[in-house]
Amino acid sequence: MATAQFAPSPTQPRLLPSQQLSNTTRARSLRLLSRPPRPARVRCSVAPEQVEAPVANPQQEKAPKNRASECYGVFCLTYDLEAEEKTRSWKKLINIVVSGAAGMISNHLLFKLASGEVFGQDQPLALKLLGSERSIQALEGVAMELEDSLYPLLREVSIGIDPYEVFQDAEWALLIGAKPRGPGMERAGLLDINGQIYAEQGKALNAVASRNVKVIVVGNPCNTNALICLKNAPNIPPKNFHALTRLDENRAKCQLALKAGVFYDKVSNVTIWGNHSTTQVPDFLNAKINGLPVKDVIKDTKWLEHEFTEKVQKRGGALIQKWGRSSAASTSVSIVDAIRSLVTPTPEGDWFSSGVYTNGNPYGIAEDIVFSMPCRSKGDGDYELVKDVIFDDFLWERIKKTEAELLAEKRCVAHLTGEGIAFCDLPEDTMLPGEM
Ligand SMILES: NC(=O)C1=CN([C@@H]2O[C@H](COP(=O)(O)OP(=O)(O)OC[C@H]3O[C@@H](n4cnc5c(N)ncnc54)[C@H](OP(=O)(O)O)[C@@H]3O)[C@@H](O)[C@H]2O)C=CC1
Ligand SMILES: O=C([O-])CC(=O)C(=O)O
The missing domain is CATH 3.40.50.720 (NAD(P)-binding Rossmann-like Domain)
Known part of the structure; x- marks a missing residue:
């Protein structure tokens, strides 16, 4: 520790x-x-x-x-x-x-x-x-x-x-x-x-x-x-x-499309929950392919829970191993996506992920941290959190883990947020997506 x-x-x-x-x-x-x-x-x-x-x-x-x-x-x-x-x-x-x-x-x-x-x-x-x-x-x-x-x-x-x-x-x-x-x-x-x-x-x-x-x-x-x-x-x-988690969302969409054998524009409602780190949670429970729940299209639950989740969490590192440098072009594309999601109305029924302030969130996630959650925008630069999402034990357990990581990070920077003396008790040396 x-x-x-x-x-x-x-x-x-x-x-x-x-x-x-x-x-x-x-x-x-x-x-x-x-x-x-x-x-x-x-x-x-x-x-x-x-x-x-x-x-x-x-x-x-x-x-x-x-x-x-x-x-x-x-x-x-x-x-x-x-x-x-x-x-x-x-x-x-x-x-x-x-x-x-x-x-x-x-x-x-x-x-x-x-x-x-x-x-x-x-x-x-x-x-x-x-x-x-x-x-x-x-x-x-x-x-x-x-x-x-x-x-x-x-x-x-x-x-x-x-x-x-x-x-x-x-x-x-x-x-x-x-x-x-x-x-x-x-x-x-x-x-x-x-x-x-x-x-x-x-x-x-x-x-x-x-x-x-x-x-x-x-x-x-x-x-x-x-x-x-x-x-x-x-x-x-x-x-x-x-906080930019749109690259993670895009990565998740790509992996789901690949597994389902569809073009990635058929994948919607993908949420990345939590931290932009290897504890992030790509949500396949609420995501859809061709308007259907992902689990109705991809029946391989083991793949969803393990391979898919890890692939998205560690995609940045896999790319660095090939390229010798971290994702730059796809990150810039995802910044463009993130801005466009705020300045254009979100398509009916869909949403996008962004790391935003948790105060007042409807999910029961700890307040006063920046946590990636599903958002919708009217195109005016502002957003609302999406209410109609469901949770199961698998999803909630992982959300709690990424939440714990962010709370530990917050304690570690208390000297920079005006909350006193920092104490770093990071539970384990968790990593950025680009680290392996
Ligand atoms: N959220 C996400 O999805 C992603 C985030 N990232 C992160 O984006 C950041 C930038 O990535 P990238 O553009 O590839 O990195 P680069 O190293 O190419 O550029 C980053 C810039 O940061 C500045 N910098 C470097 N060292 C320091 C320092 N000691 N103090 C202050 N500034 C410094 C430098 O600018 P200058 O000298 O002008 O200050 C540098 O030009 C990284 O933190 C990376 O981990 C990357 C991919 C995805
Ligand atoms: O870890 C890094 O610096 C790169 C990164 O965030 C990513 O690829 O998602």
Whole structure:
């Protein structure tokens, strides 16, 4: 049993943004934020202001909205969308933040976002890319590739390393950046390192993002990172935070289709319950194939209970063994699916899985954790939990196991959620789907 204790870290004074981005739909520009100034390109017109940034300090929301940015090349040109015939009917520009933007998943995702495949062909967007000192060069490379792709809907690209700058006015935050678990690293260590990143990003969202920002946490361990993030953003509804379990749902659909000998569009109502880890529960009791209960179509209960369940739980690791790297393209597809499920009405009778806050859930799952559950949306960015699901002993027993894991993870990050001193009593060294 791994045990460790972490004390709450004191709130550090920090710099608030001196340069905040222009939110105009008129400029198509690439902006450099929070970088050491480089003579040829970066110019700061406003000196940084030093202020404290405690959790949920309402003063932060009143931070001065001084803006300074630097564009270069073709991005320095500005033009008026409303003056152009073909763009006049477009929607208002939306601000989308992507962290870990120089990473593998983002390298697929950003181009899907910019192409219009996610939000539609009349939705112009601003992409705000968060990196770090490590990745700032790579981030410029990403931005250059976005430039060279000439996407008509992509009206702004900005890059930076300070979440308080990059998250300004964010309406969607796709939080992908996280440290991978290295050899010999305890799960408790991973929870702490990545938890600190997500605590900081939660505070930044709380301070500067849109009050209705929708947050999708991808970086692992994503459920507990999402919990930490939402706890550090008390002015944003907890319901707006998601941990990505859509990849697991997609993996489960694929395995059921394969076994039943049908194309995967015939598989519906698949829930992933719980944690995005090897304790996750792919639910074959409520799932359907061609509108029929899976158990009526696949009679091999032993396969469903063992092979199917394990295949889905460990699919990420199986892929790493083949590829030598973790799922990036399919993860980006699943992020697209997750967003589209929130911005388009859920097909009648179906649902989708997402890791969401458990308070008020109708199933009797422990409150105050982020747990993957079945959701339906009207297409307005919000969702409701599905009520008409059934449980049997097999399903409930496994749900309790993944719930216990998430409760243990939560105790392990108490120093990051404002709940005191952490105590890591993780029951066993459970794994991410990508670990074997
Ligand atoms: N929920 C899900 O279904 C899935 C989740 N994942 C998770 O998504 C995350 C990203 O995966 P992927 O894009 O392939 O990974 P990459 O390693 O390619 O990129 C991740 C980014 O995270 C940032 N990062 C790396 N180390 C650190 C660190 N020590 N501190 C802060 N940030 C760091 C880096 O960006 P920078 O230097 O700019 O900070 C890096 O570009 C991982 O946590 C992975 O486990 C992956 C697949 C599925
Ligand atoms: O474990 C990882 O990093 C990759 C992962 O989440 C997955 O493949 O589902």
